[in-house]
Amino acid sequence: MAEIIDVATNIANVTAEIAAAARAAGRDPSEVALLAVSKTMPSERIEPALVAGQRAFGENRVQEAEEKWPPLRERYPDIDLHLIGPLQTNKAKKAVALFDMIETVDRPRLAHALAREMEAAGRRVACLIEVNTGAEPQKAGILPEEADAFIRECVDDLALPVRGLMCIPPAGEEPSPHFALLRQIARRNELPCLSMGMSADYPIAIALGATEVRVGTGVFGRRG
Ligand SMILES: *Cc1c(COP(=O)(O)O)cnc(C)c1O
Numbered sequence: 001m002a003e004i005i006d007v008a009t010n011i012a013n014v015t016a017e018i019a020a021a022a023r024a025a026g027r028d029p030s031e032v033a034l035l036a037v038s039k040t041m042p043s044e045r046i047e048p049a050l051v052a053g054q055r056a057f058g059e060n061r062v063q064e065a066e067e068k069w070p071p072l073r074e075r076y077p078d079i080d081l082h083l084i085g086p087l088q089t090n091k092a093k094k095a096v097a098l099f100d101m102i103e104t105v106d107r108p109r110l111a112h113a114l115a116r117e118m119e120a121a122g123r124r125v126a127c128l129i130e131v132n133t134g135a136e137p138q139k140a141g142i143l144p145e146e147a148d149a150f151i152r153e154c155v156d157d158l159a160l161p162v163r164g165l166m167c168i169p170p171a172g173e174e175p176s177p178h179f180a181l182l183r184q185i186a187r188r189n190e191l192p193c194l195s196m197g198m199s200a201d202y203p204i205a206i207a208l209g210a211t212e213v214r215v216g217t218g219v220f221g222r223r224g
Contacts, residue, residue, distance in 0.1 A: 021203035037216030060085025134170035164193025179208040
């Protein structure tokens with residue numbers, strides 16, 4: 001049976017759940033933004049989200065974003081596009097031109113490349129530092145014990161506009177300790193933004209301080 005996806009209804013439901021989770025945690029719902037993760041979704045599926053008023057979207061590949069978003073931006077100039085996938089240093093220039101936030105700054109070489117390209121383009125793109133909270137060998141992100149020094153390098157030496165932190169907890173593990181660790185690192189470095197929580201666990205992330213939740217499946221349905 002074909003899955004019938006009503007993106008506008010999904011967004012309304014997720015937005016209501018975000019608000020409920022925020023209130024349950026004694027927080028103002030306006031403190032938590034929904035990033036609609038549109039990776040692999042065609043423009044026809046994204047369009048209803050735009051019509052419903054959604055403006056913040058997440059993509060994980062530079063090339064895919066480059067193909068999909070410039071035409072959509074012509075009609076919706078206030079789109080807020082975030083990169084949430086790994087970034088190769090040789091694509092830093094394109095990423096700076098294309099995205100409004102880069103959530104996956106995770107190593108010194110990339111941080112240097114981004115600082116250089118922002119300087120060259122005269123465009124400052126907000127950044128999040130990705131932390132590999134589970135210290136998984138195959139996963140991107142700075143290790144928790146290296147995070148403070150890396151944040152200082154990005155902020156003090158490179159003057160990158162670092163707004164906060166992002167993490168993807170290990171699959172199949174209880175995510176709470178990872179969200180709590182991310183919040184702790186953000187607090188001691190005085191960073192306001194916490195991008196954490198996906199379709200399966202965003203209410204927990206909100207209870208632990210998320211300021212942005214990245215929801216793909218919950219908004220657009222399952223990816224092909
Ligand atoms: C795909 C992806 C998401 C969204 O995942 P869902 O489970 O579909 O909500 C969130 N964050 C990152 C980094 C992703 O790659």
